[in-house]
Amino acid sequence: MRAAGNRPAGKRPRRPSDDARAPGRAGRRSAAVAGIGAAVIVSAVSFGCAGTCGRGAEPEPPDGMVYIPGGSFSMGTDEGLPAEAPPHPVRVSSFFLAEHEVTVGEFAEFVGETGYVTEAEEIGWAAVFDVDAGRWERVDGASWKRPEGPRSSVEGRGDHPVVQVSHNDAKAYAAWAGGRLPTEAEREYAARGGLDGARYPWGDELVPGGKHQANVWQGRFPTKNTGKDGYEMTAPVKSFPANGYGLYDIAGNVWEWTADWMGRYPDPNDERVDPTGPDSGTERVIRGGSWMCSRDHCTGYRVAARQSNEPDAALNNLGFRLAKDVR
Ligand SMILES: [Ca+2]
Numbered sequence: 001m002r003a004a005g006n007r008p009a010g011k012r013p014r015r016p017s018d019d020a021r022a023p024g025r026a027g028r029r030s031a032a033v034a035g036i037g038a039a040v041i042v043s044a045v046s047f048g049c050a051g052t053c054g055r056g057a058e059p060e061p062p063d064g065m066v067y068i069p070g071g072s073f074s075m076g077t078d079e080g081l082p083a084e085a086p087p088h089p090v091r092v093s094s095f096f097l098a099e100h101e102v103t104v105g106e107f108a109e110f111v112g113e114t115g116y117v118t119e120a121e122e123i124g125w126a127a128v129f130d131v132d133a134g135r136w137e138r139v140d141g142a143s144w145k146r147p148e149g150p151r152s153s154v155e156g157r158g159d160h161p162v163v164q165v166s167h168n169d170a171k172a173y174a175a176w177a178g179g180r181l182p183t184e185a186e187r188e189y190a191a192r193g194g195l196d197g198a199r200y201p202w203g204d205e206l207v208p209g210g211k212h213q214a215n216v217w218q219g220r221f222p223t224k225n226t227g228k229d230g231y232e233m234t235a236p237v238k239s240f241p242a243n244g245y246g247l248y249d250i251a252g253n254v255w256e257w258t259a260d261w262m263g264r265y266p267d268p269n270d271e272r273v274d275p276t277g278p279d280s281g282t283e284r285v286i287r288g289g290s291w292m293c294s295r296d297h298c299t300g301y302r303v304a305a306r307q308s309n310e311p312d313a314a315l316n317n318l319g320f321r322l323a324k325d326v327r
């Protein structure tokens, strides 16, 4: 919060970024998950079941989604922010997750069909990060169609992730699309991509071999954005490599809403099965980090990183992706 200045006035947006210098540690995947390697996932995606699904075969994912085989893992980390601790055993059932964040084009289709009006449009403003000033501003007329304010547009950004959408907006889209938001546990499990305790979805090094793996912020936040990864703000989805489950931008690009209320993690006692977070709360968990997350200020792209926002918040670095039940 500090370096980026004040949050915009009003009840809504809070900037989804805090310092998180410590690397994540993390999980241990179960033998069951270890046995289902990326190779199997790839084959399911490439060939589907094509009517030959036998016992134990993976269900064919809906268009644009990947099958995430259920398993056990250690959720959270004790090497990050306090809210990320303690690591605790969690089991998630198999589910489908969209391979990319919901795009402007997809959201436009939803609005075109339903006439849906987003909360930011109703309220009349949204939060925009002023890149030159290095702080969040309340901007009248900012919305998913005008992400940086009335003079901006999404022209040419149809394949970028939609932003300036609230938690309610995301849920409305998900209902229309026949899906739901992922739980926080599902989101972390999926981000880990089957890796055993890695810090990022692709491993332990942020820029392995000098190759950028996600759309994040290079340079000193918030004053200097070098855009060395090719993008100073959002990038078209799938601009960077997928993780082991075939998920793109599961770190970086935009923060993603999850279904859960924000709360403290439980003590690491018994394994929890398909946890859905606290029964109530004031903020919803967001995951994955965004184009604004930097190495020296905010490392929200770590797999264990978690932040939260009020459900009606709309920001130009926050979107979502779709999940679906396997049956
Ligand atoms: Ca970038």
Ligand SMILES: [Cu+2]
Residues within 6 Å of the ligand: 016, 017, 018, 289, 290, 292, 293, 294, 298, 299, 300
């Ligand atoms: Cu951040």
